[in-house]
Amino acid sequence: MQTTFPTVTVLDIPFVKTTADELLKVLKQRIVDQQNTFVVTANPEIAMYAHDHPDYRDLIHTADFITPDGVGILDGAKILKQPLPERITGFDTLEALLNWASDNHRSAYFVGAKPVVIAQLKRVLDVQFPGLVIAGMHDGYFEDDAEIIADIADKQPDMVFAALGFPKQERFINAHRHTTKGLWMGVGGSFDVLAGAVVRAPEFWQKHHLEWLYRTVKEPKRLKRIAVIPHYLHLVRRQAKQSR
Ligand code: UDP
Numbered sequence: 035m036q037t038t039f040p041t042v043t044v045l046d047i048p049f050v051k052t053t054a055d056e057l058l059k060v061l062k063q064r065i066v067d068q069q070n071t072f073v074v075t076a077n078p079e080i081a082m083y084a085h086d087h088p089d090y091r092d093l094i095h096t097a098d099f100i101t102p103d104g105v106g107i108l109d110g111a112k113i114l115k116q117p118l119p120e121r122i123t124g125f126d127t128l129e130a131l132l133n134w135a136s137d138n139h140r141s142a143y144f145v146g147a148k149p150v151v152i153a154q155l156k157r158v159l160d161v162q163f164p165g166l167v168i169a170g171m172h173d174g175y176f177e178d179d180a181e182i183i184a185d186i187a188d189k190q191p192d193m194v195f196a197a198l199g200f201p202k203q204e205r206f207i208n209a210h211r212h213t214t215k216g217l218w219m220g221v222g223g224s225f226d227v228l229a230g231a232v233v234r235a236p237e238f239w240q241k242h243h244l245e246w247l248y249r250t251v252k253e254p255k256r257l258k259r260i261a262v263i264p265h266y267l268h269l270v271r272r273q274a275k276q277s278r
Pocket of ligand 1: 145146147148173174175197198199200202221222223224225226
């Protein structure tokens, strides 16, 4: 991973040790400089999946920046006595980049989510980010990506956001990132949130590091996601002992 930041390795994943603001500055500069960039925002679930799937771990190691998305990663870094300053979520990074793009007439391409969500997303983007150039949009339920990639290569957007869930979105980005000179980032369920199909936790829950609880209560099928946390913390503690 080539990065301008120091990193903290939690379960074999090197997370950037920086703030959201500092990272954003670097991402914007790389876009202006037309430097190809792959951003992964990883939570404990992704860390565990990478732990169990070495091919996925190797793939995300090729990212230019891996950010701590989720309090579990901050907790892990604390256990290792190498604290990270703050969460850098996919959603917040996406929103910040879209605001910047809107102010600077930069372009973005959106791949992912259900067709109805992507149609609603277009309406929301037009209102919320009027200066943004929407290079293209495609839902995330396609058989063959050749046509989408040909379109992305043709449009050469400054940014490509893939909301396909992991590991699909990172595999998609890894396979195609070199078709543009811009930024590529996997953003999970962010299109659903932006489009208003899913409501993000109110600030109180976010501030108290309880966003996961709020989302689980709203969507009980997420329970199996947080079920990985105890095993994850066990593995991090083992890593801490080994490094002592
Ligand atoms: N998705 C998609 N294609 C697929 C599977 C999922 O576009 O083949 C979308 C799905 O509609 C949702 C997002 O990927 O918008 C994944 O959201 P999820 O809540 O699973 O991800 P998280 O935010 O937890 O990473």
